[in-house]
Amino acid sequence: MPERHLPALVLAFTVHKPGHDPAGNAVTALRDVHRRGYKAGWLAADRAYNAALPETFHAPVRDLGYRPVWDYRIDQLGIQGSHAGALLVDGTWYCPNLPQALITVTSDLLEKKIDKITWRSRVNARAAFRLRPKAAPDHRGARRMLCPAAGTHPTVACPIKRRSLGRDARLPAIDVMPTPTGPPEVCRRESLTFARNIGIRYWQELDHGLAPWTHHYFRLRNRVEHFNGYAKDHEAIERSRTRRIRGIAAQSLLLAFQIAHANQRKLASWLATLPSDGQPARRRPSNRHKRKNPSG
Incomplete structure (x- = not known):
C-alpha cells in the first residue's frame, strides 16, 4: 500500500502582539511540542527569524533537535x-x-x-x-x-x-x-572543526537553491500559509467578534477550540478520501474555481 501522509495540523500556538518577540514565542511553542513527545525534524521559518539573536532562537531550536531550512533577504x-x-x-x-x-x-x-x-x-x-x-x-x-x-x-x-x-x-x-x-x-x-556557534544564524545543512532545499522549504512554508488561510476561511480566527470576551487567557482558550476544530475538519476531509469497505479512494474536491467559459 502506498504511504499516506497526514494533513498538516497545528500542534502548538501562542497568542501575542503582532511582531512582538516572534522567535521567543516560536521556541515556546516548539518546546511544548517537544515536551509532548513529538519527534523533531526539518524546521522552516520566514525571513524574520534570521534576524533573531542566536541565543534566543537558533541555538534553542537546534538543542531541541530541529534542522532549520532558511531563506534569506537580499x-x-x-x-x-x-x-x-x-x-x-x-x-x-x-x-x-x-x-x-x-x-x-x-x-x-x-x-x-x-x-x-x-x-x-x-x-x-x-x-x-x-x-x-x-x-x-x-x-x-x-x-x-x-x-x-x-x-x-x-x-x-x-x-x-x-x-x-x-x-x-x-x-x-x-x-x-x-x-x-x-x-x-x-x-x-585536510579538515577543520566548526563549533556549533560558528555561523549558527545562517548555516543550514541543505544548499540554498538546490532541489533538496527547495523541496523542504517550500513544502513546509506552503503548509503553514495554507493552514492560516484554511482557519481564516472555516473558523474566522482573524475576526475578533467570534471571541467576544476580554483577556489573553480567555482569548487563548477560545482560539484553541477554533484551531482544534480546524484540525478536525482537515482530518475528516482526509479520512473521507481513503478507501474503505473495498471501495476505491475518493478524490478530494478541488478548491479551484470553475471557469465560467471553459471554451474561452
Missing part, C-alpha cells in the same frame, strides 16, 4: 561569515577561493543581472566548492568539515593539495589567490 545573501578562511555563503561553507560569480549568484538573480537558467547553472556549479561533513556532529554540536580538495574523492583540483590534481579533468580548478601570510588554515589542513 541583504543577507552572499558572504555571511568566515572561519579559518572558509566562507559562509548563502548558508553553506565553501572554499576560500570560491569564484566571485558564484558568491553573488542569487543576489544577481534577484537584481536581474542574470536569468534563471544562468542562476541554476551557477548554483549547481557552486556545489563542488562546498566543504563536506567528515563525521556526524558530536554531543556539543561541533562538526568536522572536509576541504573540497581533500579526501579520497575531491570535488575540486587545488594546487595546494596536490593529491587532488590529475584525478579527473572535469573537476573545477581552484585559482588560488596569493596572500602575504600564505594560504588560510582551511587550505593548510
